[in-house]
Amino acid sequence: MRWFWIDKFIEFESGKQARSIKNVSLSEEHLHDHFPGFPVMPCSLIMEGMAQTGGILLGESHKFKYLVFLAKVPKFKSHRPVRPGDQLIYTATLTDAREEGGMTSVVAHCGDELVAEAEIVFAHVTEEDAGIPKGVNQKNVVEVGLAGVLAESGINE
Amino acid sequence: MADQEEVFEKIREVLEDALGVDEDEVTPEATLIGDLGAESIDFLDIVFRLEKAFDIKIPRGELFxxxxxxxxxxxxxxxxxxxxxxxxxxxxxxxxxxxxxxxxxxxxxxxxxxxxxxxxxxxxxxxxx
Incomplete structure (x- = not known):
């Protein structure tokens, strides 16, 4: 499994706002355990999709100079269960970006309906602090995993 | 001079939101880490919220x-x-x-x-x- 919880970006305004899509599918294996006979997308994964949208927005605002780590979720509210067949649209707004990290406010909609909202704080860390090998960073993820979809959507980085 | 009572009330709200503590826990003498359970990452969150609440700029390392x-x-x-x-x-x-x-x-x-x-x-x- 690849840890991508967004399928593509549909809007990307550098340093301000990004919108992405996640199509929820019954082929996702975890949905059959969560819950048997009543598949619901786990809120933790909705949060992850929100964090990926907001984290890439923050990372790009510094030209991916920093490693962006999800540090804290001060607020998360779910308004209704998200089920297979739903298309989530995450809208992340960068509310603060500075040398040490940043903060985003993210909402998730299905159509016009608000299904979840969150505030997410990110910290900038070094590769050493993060304990990960050199060269693995968010830019790679964007280039390898998401650049294709960004290009496909006709959105320039 | 800034109204101290007003400043305290706003800071109380900031700390309630950032640390998930109750209003009565936020007293002037309360320590952020020992009494209010703040962790290192909370300091960044607190700085963001203070900047917004008071419309001020807090350079890195100035408050903490x-x-x-x-x-x-x-x-x-x-x-x-x-x-x-x-x-x-x-x-x-x-x-x-x-x-x-x-x-x-x-x-x-x-x-x-x-x-x-x-x-x-x-x-x-x-x-x-």
Whole structure:
């Protein structure tokens, strides 16, 4: 499994706002355990999709100079269960970006309906602090995993 | 001069949101780490919220100085902050109660300098320019 919880970006305004899509599918294996006979997308994964949208927005605002780590979720509210067949649209707004990290406010909609909202704080860390090998960073993820979809959507980085 | 009561009330709200604490827990003398359960990442969250609540800019390390009392700061001997270290703290943290700290300058007591009152004084001085 690849840890991508967004399928593509549909809007990307550098340093301000990004919108992405996640199509929820019954082929996702975890949905059959969560819950048997009543598949619901786990809120933790909705949060992850929100964090990926907001984290890439923050990372790009510094030209991916920093490693962006999800540090804290001060607020998360779910308004209704998200089920297979739903298309989530995450809208992340960068509310603060500075040398040490940043903060985003993210909402998730299905159509016009608000299904979840969150505030997410990110910290900038070094590769050493993060304990990960050199060269693995968010830019790679964007280039390898998401650049294709960004290009496909006709959105320039 | 900034209205101290108003400043305190806003800071109380900031800390309630950032730390998930109850209103009555936020007293002027409460320590952020010991009493309110703040962790290192919460400091960044608090700084973001203070900037927004008071429309001020807080440069990195100004409210919560980094590495003042870490092992490689050169200010710590035998688990205690040295005289030079204490002088440095007075300069970097003018809003903290360094006098009380100086009576028992154990490194473990450094975290007690970060109190609600310290934030109030810091914000007050920012607002007064």
């Amino acid at each position: 100085p980094e590495n003042l009392a870490s092992a490689d700061s050169g200010f710590v001997v035998d688990g205690k902050v040295t005289e030079t270290g204490i002088a440095e703290m007075r300069e970097k943290m003018p809003h903290a109660d360094i006098d009380s700290f100086a009576k028992d300058p154990a490194v473990t007591n450094v975290q007690n300098l970060f109190t609600v009152d310290m934030i109030c004084k810091f914000v007050g001085s920012k607002l007064d320019g």
